[in-house]
Amino acid sequence: MWQIYQFPLCPFSRKIRLLMGEKGIAYDLVREDPWTPSEMFPNLNAAGTTPVVVNEEKKLVLADSRAIGEYFEETVDNSPMINGTAANRAEIRRLVALFDENFYHDVTGPLLMERMKKRIVYKQPPNSTVLRDAMKNAHGHLDYMDWLIDNRPWLAGSTMSLADLAAAAQISVADYLGGIDWKGHEQTRGWYSVFKSRPSFRPLLSERMDVIKPPAHYALVDG
Amino acid sequence: MWQIYQFPLCPFSRKIRLLMGEKGIAYDLVREDPWTPSEMFPNLNAAGTTPVVVNEEKKLVLADSRAIGEYFEETVDNSPMINGTAANRAEIRRLVALFDENFYHDVTGPLLMERMKKRIVYKQPPNSTVLRDAMKNAHGHLDYMDWLIDNRPWLAGSTMSLADLAAAAQISVADYLGGIDWKGHEQTRGWYSVFKSRPSFRPLLSERMDVIKPPAHYALVDG
Numbered sequence: 001m002w003q004i005y006q007f008p009l010c011p012f013s014r015k016i017r018l019l020m021g022e023k024g025i026a027y028d029l030v031r032e033d034p035w036t037p038s039e040m041f042p043n044l045n046a047a048g049t050t051p052v053v054v055n056e057e058k059k060l061v062l063a064d065s066r067a068i069g070e071y072f073e074e075t076v077d078n079s080p081m082i083n084g085t086a087a088n089r090a091e092i093r094r095l096v097a098l099f100d101e102n103f104y105h106d107v108t109g110p111l112l113m114e115r116m117k118k119r120i121v122y123k124q125p126p127n128s129t130v131l132r133d134a135m136k137n138a139h140g141h142l143d144y145m146d147w148l149i150d151n152r153p154w155l156a157g158s159t160m161s162l163a164d165l166a167a168a169a170q171i172s173v174a175d176y177l178g179g180i181d182w183k184g185h186e187q188t189r190g191w192y193s194v195f196k197s198r199p200s201f202r203p204l205l206s207e208r209m210d211v212i213k214p215p216a217h218y219a220l221v222d223g
Numbered sequence: 224m225w226q227i228y229q230f231p232l233c234p235f236s237r238k239i240r241l242l243m244g245e246k247g248i249a250y251d252l253v254r255e256d257p258w259t260p261s262e263m264f265p266n267l268n269a270a271g272t273t274p275v276v277v278n279e280e281k282k283l284v285l286a287d288s289r290a291i292g293e294y295f296e297e298t299v300d301n302s303p304m305i306n307g308t309a310a311n312r313a314e315i316r317r318l319v320a321l322f323d324e325n326f327y328h329d330v331t332g333p334l335l336m337e338r339m340k341k342r343i344v345y346k347q348p349p350n351s352t353v354l355r356d357a358m359k360n361a362h363g364h365l366d367y368m369d370w371l372i373d374n375r376p377w378l379a380g381s382t383m384s385l386a387d388l389a390a391a392a393q394i395s396v397a398d399y400l401g402g403i404d405w406k407g408h409e410q411t412r413g414w415y416s417v418f419k420s421r422p423s424f425r426p427l428l429s430e431r432m433d434v435i436k437p438p439a440h441y442a443l444v445d446g
Contacts, residue, residue, distance in 0.1 A: 047321050060310060067316035074309045086297045087283060093290035098270050124406065144269060190330060 005052040009176060011108050012065035012100065013051035014169035019069055021200025022079045027053075028197055038214040055220050066096065071073060081162040088180065089138040092156040095163035103170045106137035111177040116212060135179050144187040147185040168195045172204060176214040190211065197221045227276040231432040232339060232399060234272035234321065234331050235288035237392035242292055244381065244423025250276075258344050269293065289319065292311045301330040304385040315379040318386035326393045329360035334400040339435060344370055358402050365408040372410040393416045395427065399437040420444045 002020070004027050006013030016153050032041055032050055039045050044052045045063035051159055053062040062068045073082045114126035126132050145167065148155050156163040171192060182189045195201055196219075205219040217223030225243070228251050229236030243250055255264055255273055267275045268286035276285040285291045296305045306314050321405050334357050337349035368390065379386035394415060397403050405412045418424055419442075428442040440446030 047317075047325050060319070062313050064317045064320035067313045067320060070293075070316055071313040073311055074312065086294055089297065090283075090285050090290045090294040093293055093311075094270075094285070094287045097287035097290060102270050 002027040002056045003030050005030045006050045008035050008207045010050045010167045011171050011173045015101055015166050016051050016065055016068050018165040018200050023076045026073050088157055092161045092163045095156050096166040099166040099170050103141050107134050108174050110134040111174055111179040114176045118161050138180055140190050146185055146187040178215050226253050226277045227251040227424040229273045230256050231430045233273045234392045234396045235318045238389050239288055240275050241388040243424050246299045278310050283311055311380055315384045315386045315387045318379050319389040322389040322393050326364050330357050331393050331397050334402045337382050361403055365411050369408055369410040372414050399441055401438050
């Protein structure tokens with residue numbers, strides 16, 4: 001059995017949970033908050049990041065969400081998520097990096113700092129300027145997604161791919177933290193609404209992170 | 224013919240140049256400074272990062288250094304650099320991420336800000352506290368590399384891999400900027416010295432970045 005070390009609002013763990021859900025790979029969750037790591041966690045991942053995926057029977061410890069994604073893509077054939085020609089696969093991976101790095105840096109990361117870590121770890125109020133900038137940055141990223149969806153059925157091309165899962169993971173965390181204003185983004189909103197109804201997504205949407213409450217629309221398919 | 228959009232001290236471009244060098248793929252360099260992007264650069268890469276790799280004959284534009292690495296690994300068979308079992312490949316990719324993300328965040332990124340961008344872009348002196356912290360962080364990463372090399376012939380296992388290229392790329396930039404103190408790191412120093420003598424590495428070591436001079440030992444194989 002696979003175990004995922006994660007916390008409920010980790011967007012990189014959500015990407016891997018969506019991937020494992022789509023591929024039908026069962027897993028148990030182990031709660032791990034990187035800001036107060038358990039004693040053994042640094043031995044599992046020198047980088048100190050979640051998710052870490054462990055399989056005791058296979059004696060495997062996998063770290064780094066992109067390395068984990070490639071591993072499941074290589075070892076589990078059903079529901080391929082890094083698919084097509086080498087150029088198609090490069091486009092999928094480019095977009096995964098864009099969401100993992102740029103969207104996270106511009107939107108999800110600042111929201112997690114202001115609305116989660118400051119509340120739970122530092123006992124401080126959020127900085128409203130940082131929150132406003134993160135929401136403004138989100139509009140820029142959603143504009144780019146609207147443009148992609150105007151031109152392709154899915155973000156990276158003709159089929160659902162890891163790029164869609166990476167984007168949905170980041171957006172779901174940003175939306176939980178009240179950072180997404182959907183006005184003017186009908187294309188991406190439609191794409192996300194389809195996503196929210198998938199069986200792989202339902203368990204994530206029903207989870208809550210400690211004292212932090214999501215907005216009313218968060219878990220609604222047409223929200 | 225391939226073109227690489229890059230600047231001489233971009234560690235991610237260096238990783239791709241080392242990979243293309245090892246695989247024997249010819250390329251031309253196009254200078255691109257992400258802090259003053261050329262007019263067309265945002266059209267090549269929405270993320271705004273170097274390297275971008277272009278092939279006009281193939282009508283291909285590839286962005287994100289890990290996506291580019293996977294592309295060349297999939298399309299050029301010689302000198303495999305993401306090799307072995309799925310678990311071996313996951314270990315290679317975990318280490319590539321550790322150098323691309325953690326080493327860059329802790330060491331190369333701060334050094335580039337203080338010793339390159341502040342000099343060239345902002346016309347400010349470096350912050351000595353940040354420099355000291357980056358050099359201290361470098362010791363921590365080199366300790367981890369010493370430990371890996373004590374246990375394996377190459378960083379990720381029994382053969383040279385993209386993990387070694389990613390590490391050498393980051394270290395070469397940090398070393399150019401005077402951020403590496405080799406004392407107490409004989410294992411990693413020996414590994415790096417072997418690397419510096421490789422034909423793929425020589426062109427990088429002979430380049431200079433504008434007004435910034437590297438230390439005397441920088442380009443010496445036993446330096």
